[in-house]
Amino acid sequence: MSPSVPITDPGPNPATGIDPWPTLANAYANSAITSHGDCAILNASLSAIYMNSWNMWAAQVVGGYPHDATPPQPPPAWVTFVDDPSGDPTQGYTRIKIGSAPICALPPTPAGPPVPPTPPPNNVDIGNNIPVSGQPSHFWQVGPMDTWPVGKYTPPNAKSADGTVGAFLRLGAAVGSGWYEL
Numbered sequence: 311m312s313p314s315v316p317i318t319d320p321g322p323n324p325a326t327g328i329d330p331w332p333t334l335a336n337a338y339a340n341s342a343i344t345s346h347g348d349c350a351i352l353n354a355s356l357s358a359i360y361m362n363s364w365n366m367w368a369a370q371v372v373g374g375y376p377h378d379a380t381p382p383q384p385p386p387a388w389v390t391f392v393d394d395p396s397g398d399p400t401q402g403y404t405r406i407k408i409g410s411a412p413i414c415a416l417p418p419t420p421a422g423p424p425v426p427p428t429p430p431p432n433n434v435d436i437g438n439n440i441p442v443s444g445q446p447s448h449f450w451q452v453g454p455m456d457t458w459p460v461g462k463y464t465p466p467n468a469k470s471a472d473g474t475v476g477a478f479l480r481l482g483a484a485v486g487s488g489w490y491e492l
Contacts, residue, residue: 327343328343338401338402338403342390345390345405349406353387353388356387356388356413357414360414364417368419368420371419371422372420381417384415385412385413386408386410386411386412387408387409387412387413388408389411390405392405427455429457430457432457432459433455434458434464434478436451436456436471436478437452437453438470439451448491448492449489450478451489451490452488452490453471456487460480460481460488461481461482463478464479464480464490465477474492477492478491478492
């Protein structure tokens with residue numbers, strides 16, 4: 311009767327590179343193969359987590375929301391090392407630990423939103439008519455660049471965004487920017 315176990319080393323598996331033959335050299339080599347594969351998986355996950363947190367920070371910068379002044383820093387990457395006191399890389403098991411080098415370079419900081427220009431003092435910016443029950447009224451919106459004083463009439467040739475010309479009275483409000491009355 312012939313033995314069912316091979317008598318010679320069949321060599322490493324072509325798909326994984328792992329050699330199942332029970333020798334110490336194969337055990338060292340197999341630990342290196344699996345540790346490098348595990349390290350790559352951990353680093354890919356760590357990189358994805360870091361880039362997600364950096365993208366959330368960058369979105370706050372671009373959107374003009376309050377955010378930390380310093381971006382999140384890249385965490386250290388996972389590395390493999392040979393656990394052998396003699397220092398011979400072929401004479402020990404390969405393991406994983408957190409290294410000292412960052413997982414990636416810090417991405418460039420995005421530019422924030424553009425800062426709107428500051429309107430000059432006493433600038434008249436009259437918006438569109440404010441309709442009442444669908445009909446035009448005697449009141450107009452205040453434009454975003456308006457700095458005309460409350461309670462003061464505009465020059466007689468002031469023009470609104472919808473084309474109405476006249477002397478408008480700037481009215482204030484407890485809430486909001488107020489309105490103009492023709």
